[in-house]
Amino acid sequence: MPPFDLAEGDPFGPHNLPYGVFSLPGSVERTVGVRLGDHVLDAGAAARALGSPHAGLLAAPTLNPLLAAGRQVWSQVRREVTEWVTSPAHRTAVEPLFRPLSAVTLHLPFEVADYVDFYSSEHHARNVGAIFRPDTPDTLLPNWKHLPIGYHGRSGTVVVSGTDVVRPSGQRKAPADPAPVFGPSVRLDIEAEVGFVVGVPSAQGSTVALGDFREHVFGLCLLNDWSARDLQAWEYVPLGPFLAKSFATSVSAWITPLEALEDARVAPPARTHALLPYLDDAADEPGGYDLRISVALNGHTVSEPPFATMYWTAAQQLAHLTVNGASLRTGDLYGSGTVSGPEPDQRGSLLEMTWNGRDALDLPDGKRTFLEDGDTVTLSAWAPGPDGVPVGLGEVTGRVIAG
Numbered sequence: 001m002p003p004f005d006l007a008e009g010d011p012f013g014p015h016n017l018p019y020g021v022f023s024l025p026g027s028v029e030r031t032v033g034v035r036l037g038d039h040v041l042d043a044g045a046a047a048r049a050l051g052s053p054h055a056g057l058l059a060a061p062t063l064n065p066l067l068a069a070g071r072q073v074w075s076q077v078r079r080e081v082t083e084w085v086t087s088p089a090h091r092t093a094v095e096p097l098f099r100p101l102s103a104v105t106l107h108l109p110f111e112v113a114d115y116v117d118f119y120s121s122e123h124h125a126r127n128v129g130a131i132f133r134p135d136t137p138d139t140l141l142p143n144w145k146h147l148p149i150g151y152h153g154r155s156g157t158v159v160v161s162g163t164d165v166v167r168p169s170g171q172r173k174a175p176a177d178p179a180p181v182f183g184p185s186v187r188l189d190i191e192a193e194v195g196f197v198v199g200v201p202s203a204q205g206s207t208v209a210l211g212d213f214r215e216h217v218f219g220l221c222l223l224n225d226w227s228a229r230d231l232q233a234w235e236y237v238p239l240g241p242f243l244a245k246s247f248a249t250s251v252s253a254w255i256t257p258l259e260a261l262e263d264a265r266v267a268p269p270a271r272t273h274a275l276l277p278y279l280d281d282a283a284d285e286p287g288g289y290d291l292r293i294s295v296a297l298n299g300h301t302v303s304e305p306p307f308a309t310m311y312w313t314a315a316q317q318l319a320h321l322t323v324n325g326a327s328l329r330t331g332d333l334y335g336s337g338t339v340s341g342p343e344p345d346q347r348g349s350l351l352e353m354t355w356n357g358r359d360a361l362d363l364p365d366g367k368r369t370f371l372e373d374g375d376t377v378t379l380s381a382w383a384p385g386p387d388g389v390p391v392g393l394g395e396v397t398g399r400v401i402a403g
Contacts (some may be wrong), residue, residue, distance in 0.1 A: 003039035003098040004091065010037050011392030014086050015385050017078065018254035018394060019043075019063055019219070022104040030061040030107055035254055035394070036085050039098040046084055049093045054080065063110040063255065067199035067218050068330040074199070074218060078259055106253035108160040110197060113329035115158060115249065116321060117193075117225055117241075117337060119149040120312035122269070124340035127352045145273040148312040148320045150334075153225075154246040158333060161253050161396040167373060167403040168247040170231040184403050185228035185244075187357070188371040191338040192295050192305050192348035192379050195223035195251055196314045198332035208322040210281050213315035214258055216328060220314075221252040222293070222379045222396040223335050229351055229370070251333070254394025261391060264290045264383035266308050278323055279316050287313030291393065293339055293381040295348065297371075300363050305339040305348040307381075373402045 006013050012035050022033040022040055033040040044059030052058070054077050057066045066077065084090050119125060122140070129139025143149070159165075167188055173180035199218035202208055208216055225245065232244030268281075268288040281287050291307035317334060338348040347353045350370055354360060357369040371377070378397040385391040 003036055003041070003095065004085070006037045009389050011382055011385075011390045012037050013389065014082055015389055016256065016260050016391050017081055017085070018256045018260070019066070019109065020254045020394070021062060021107045021109045022099070023107065024099070024104060032058045032060060032063060032066065033104070034081050034085075035101070036098070038101050040101055040104055041081075041085065041094065042097045042099070043081065045097045046094055047080075049097070050084060050090060052080055064331050067110060067197065068201070070200050071215050074257060075259065078257060106160065106162070108158070108251070109253060109255055111331050112155040112158045112333050113198075113331035114333070115153040115155040116150050116332075116334040117153050117245070118312065118317050118335060119337040120310050120317065121338055121340045121348070122311040123309060123342050123346075124338045124348060124352065127340060127347065131351065131356045146275070147279070148317045150317070150321070150337075151240050153241075153249065155333070157247060158249045158251060161250055161394070161398070163250065163398060164401045165226055165248045165250070165398045166401055168228050168231065168243065169403050170228065170243040171234055172230040173234045180234060185231055186370070187229035188400060189227045189229050189350045190295070190371070190377050191225040191227055192293055192303070193223040193225055193338060194289075194291060194307055194336040195221045196318075196334050196336070197221065197255055198328050198334075199330060200328070201330050202322060202328040204327035205325040206322070206327075207278070207325065208318055208328065209278070210284050210287075210315045210319050213287075213318055217258060217314065217318065219255040219257040220261075220289075220393075221255050222381055222393050223252075224250040224377060224379055224396050224398060225335055225338075226250070226398070227349070248398070249335070250396050250398045252394035252396045256391065256393055260385075261289060261383055263385050264391065266290045268313050269309060269311055278319055281313065281316060284315070287315045289314075289383065291381050291383045293348070293379060296378045296380070297361070297363060297368065298365055298376055299378075302361055302363070303345055303347050303353060305346050306341045307336070307339050309341050310336060310339065371400050373400055375400050
């Protein structure tokens with residue numbers, strides 16, 4: 001079908017227009033693309049053809065130049081692209097610059113600078129506490145309601161959707177084992193998350209206030225932060241995740257600009273503890289996002305986590321990330337942490353879905369507690385959009401292969 005002939009309510013219509021990077025068959029040249037339905041527009045070629053002053057940004061091999069250009073330019077480019085794909089006056093010039101998604105190769109859309117992962121779902125944190133600290137009166141640790149818990153990950157192993165994930169090896173030791181052993185993880189898990197992509201940097205020694213979130217963050221994407229639970233259990237005391245988390249983090253090939261998600265903004269859950277001033281968002285605009293996530297294992301939906309339930313917002317995470325003077329860089333990526341809701345079918349990790357392996361999932365291709373070689377995990381999501389039309393987020397998928 002021609003690129004402009006979209007079905008009514010297509011979640012990747014002109015109200016969405018996420019950005020990615022693609023190449024054509026037989027070519028190593030990469031360029032910025034904008035998705036419309038099941039096609040991708042060569043944004044750089046369109047900008048040149050229509051005399052856009054932003055042609056240089058859109059002809060780059062990564063999104064980083066556009067990310068660094070700032071919010072005013074982001075808005076200008078979005079208005080231009082929207083006009084290109086909706087105005088009949090531009091159809092003759094633009095239509096030949098579309099390619100079917102099935103005919104292009106999608107790449108990691110930006111060069112990742114630093115990577116941070118948070119732990120911001122109260123439901124997830126309480127579930128994990130109940131699994132590992134079942135006898136404690138409160139399964140949340142004392143600091144959890146006072147600050148967004150996070151850790152610094154490894155940016156060099158962030159991979160684009162569709163990249164195979166090699167089962168990691170490392171040390172593991174069950175409580176009853178006399179000594180640790182080395183070998184492939186036998187409790188490989190997923191974490192259904194949302195990633196936020198930083199565009200405008202900040203100076204070291206400065207901070208980013210809650211109200212400046214959208215001056216720095218360009219957009220978001222789905223993110224799967226793969227986790228080797230058995231390696232993590234042995235290594236994470238006292239310093240936290242290391243080999244269990246650093247082997248792979250998968251992100252979507254499409255970055256949805258924040259401007260496309262204005263209709264999805266919601267208030268976060270009610271705060272139960274007083275917040276320090278730099279995190280207090282009571283007087284700010286709603287900082288949550290109503291994103292409806294689905295987790296599929298080998299094509300079978302196993303969970304539907306609701307992002308609207310996240311206790312800590314992306315703006316609070318950014319404020320906390322920089323409150324000590326840590327600088328932002330263009331291409332910084334930070335993950336929301338596992339998204340889990342209050343119901344059993346809304347949990348964002350196999351650790352929770354199977355209650356640490358106690359309750360196996362009964363799938364059409366067999367039972368699962370943790371991931372087996374050959375398993376494919378796919379995260380997809382949508383958000384409410386203008387006039388009731390959903391905004392689709394690019395899916396993120398990965399297949400586990402033996403190490």
